[in-house]
Amino acid sequence: MPWRGILDELENKIIDQMTEAEEHATYNGKWHGFLTIGYKNKRATVINFSYLCLANLINEMKKSALKNQTDEAISFKMDIAVNYQLENLGEWNRKALKTKKNYYRRGIALNENFKMALMEQEINANAILLPADEGLAINIENMNRYLMQSNKNQAQLNLTTDSNIVTFDTLGWFFDGKKIHELETTEWNHGRRKTTLLKPEIVAELVGNAGRYLANQVNATGEFNYGWFACFDKKIKHYNSLRHASTTYSMLEAYELTEDEFILEAAANALAYLQKNFIYEKEDLAFLIEPELREVKLGGAAATLLAFTKYMKITGNKTYLPLCRKIANAILSLQDKDGKFTHVLEYPTLEVKDIFRIVYYDGEAVFGLLRLYEIDRDSRWLDAAAKSFNHFIRDNYWQNHDHWLSYCANEITKYIPDEAYYEFGLQNAFDNLPFIYARETTFPTFLELTVATKEMTLRMEKEGLQHLLLDYSIEELEKTITKRAHYQLNGYFYPELAMYYKNPARIEGSFFIRHQSFRVRIDDVEHNISGYVRYYQLLKHGKIRVETETVQ
Known part of the structure; x- marks a missing residue:
């Protein structure tokens, strides 16, 4: 199914919903979004976007989706970041170490321009967090590998406890090739399709x-x-x-x-x-x-x-x-x-x-x-x-x-x-x-x-x-x-x-x-x-x- 008409429909859904959440949806004056292109037999490609205007953000994500609609691509997902929090890495690390393995449910931006930002699903699917009694909660080897594979960073990243990170939630929509699914936003349900009634x-x-x-x-x-x-x-x-x-x-x-x-x-x-x-x-x-x-x-x-x-x-x-x-x-x-x-x-x-x-x-x-x-x-x-x-x-x-x-x-x-x-x-x-x-x-x-x-x-x-x-x-x-x-x-x-x-x-x-x-x-x-x-x-x-x- 051609994605163009679906993208236009999705643009209207996003704008309608984001208008209500606008006060929580920008960081340093910019909107931040993620386009995920899904494939059958390989890990999805995630592309980061940052723009001053929501309309420009969505428009660029649409262009990228159309560019990436190939015979190999079977689905796509759009996420908009919300509820940002600037945190000292040392303080954040203490909390992350105490979080049950793979139960950290927020995204992390490793730099404030969001070029090295990872959604919760990217973090967990690549085993980037490794809670323990002490040390660094981030698995540096896995994180650097994924950052390079996903073209979000091409050099080894060094973090210190004095560094700052930005954590965030996302609002998401997924197109499975047939229909659009609005995704859950609450912490424990985050990222899966909404199912109000289990019929x-x-x-x-x-x-x-x-x-x-x-x-x-x-x-x-x-x-x-x-x-x-x-x-x-x-x-x-x-x-x-x-x-x-x-x-x-x-x-x-x-x-x-x-x-x-x-x-x-x-x-x-x-x-x-x-x-x-x-x-x-x-x-x-x-x-x-x-x-x-x-x-x-x-x-x-x-x-x-x-x-x-x-x-x-x-x-x-x-x-x-x-x-x-x-x-x-x-x-x-x-x-x-x-x-x-x-x-x-x-x-x-x-x-x-x-x-x-x-x-x-x-x-x-x-x-x-x-x-x-x-x-x-x-x-x-x-x-x-x-x-x-x-x-x-x-x-x-x-x-x-x-x-x-x-x-x-x-x-x-x-x-x-x-x-x-x-x-x-x-x-x-x-x-x-x-x-x-x-x-x-x-x-x-x-x-x-x-x-x-x-x-x-x-x-x-x-x-x-x-x-x-x-x-x-x-x-x-x-x-x-x-x-x-x-x-x-x-x-x-x-x-x-x-x-x-x-x-x-x-x-x-x-x-x-x-x-x-x-x-x-x-x-x-x-x-x-x-x-x-x-x-x-x-x-x-x-x-x-x-x-x-x-x-x-």
Whole structure:
């Protein structure tokens, strides 16, 4: 699509909005702007502009955009700097050192004429800030490399604590090749498209994009590309079979929502690879092995059980049922008479390595047994799940506030509507709601935990158990769910964010962990899919409001 008409439309939008913000939009009498040209397979080009007049600034940015509209360019973005602050580098550095890694959300101008000015997205996508206990928060090597690559400076830059810098925010607009998106300006949401309402179709699109992303990570053999550090397109070299299994499970969840056969085919391929390469069978037992660590884990068996049972449920193909029974037998072999599990064994000796590794494994194992019981109806699986759940209650496991515990509380009460089980599920979530609501990271399991709890409360209301809910605020639960669903968008690689990284096509449509160097690992995507799939069902059936609060 020719950009000329789009640029004229965008000029009107910018002028209308900037008139209101004009008093905060100049520094030393000049307007400062940034034009970003996006490409499919390489880092975006960012061009800086400074003019005395807003009209001249926009006009020059338009000219440059038209000049840069090539067959290779697929998008563009315009940003105007606002809310400037002159800061002493030493004082600024002390604040930056205390800021969570990659959570600095303002731009920085290293000289007052703005020729060496970097937007927040440029800073984070090039790993220019490196918080620590002491020293300089700026990674000089990365900064100088990017300044030279982006033609913002051609010499090594030397900074001293007596230097001054200018920090700023930006107002931005992004053209994706089809439409213009106005971008968020609040600190924690900065730079992604505005999404006032998370309608079901928007959530379905997120799930579909993330599901296809994972499907594209499955190689012809069925093995995943395990993950990437997005800044420099660096591949994560190790591999984790547990996450292979749990990610495949989430792909099948995505297929259920989207009915995208591409996702199903990739998931089936990943399951076949899992069975061939990671399953160790011994008599009537089957374990998932971690070859790199030479061990088998309770959590691995559970994740494998979830993946195979989900595949059987959505396809009706019971081919994996004999294997699933062996996996369930293995889980039961790790359970003692009181319901406690042993977590990790040596491989291949199957000697005990760790009695306890991480609390996730316990709830995941019970959830897996319950999903097998849904298909197989063998009372052994339900009895074992109940035995462990009773152990959870005795030992106050709800204090762990784990999403797998919410899943299995929601699941087991479908078969055993014990009031103590419901109470456990409520405590697991509600006691931690204030922390979940305010958390600055996009921790995706928070959405899983709260949505599973909401599903359980809906069933409680339907079954006449409202008296158990009297001490719990369903309104606060719903507010927290909506807040987290909205806030997790800040961990999604929209094209307006992905364009600043080394290989946009590699990461677009995926989910990342900001404080882990913008890591995109298969399980990072997995947990987001699982939470949004359940959230979609609540939205679709009118069980939660679409409206969201502004996240501050």
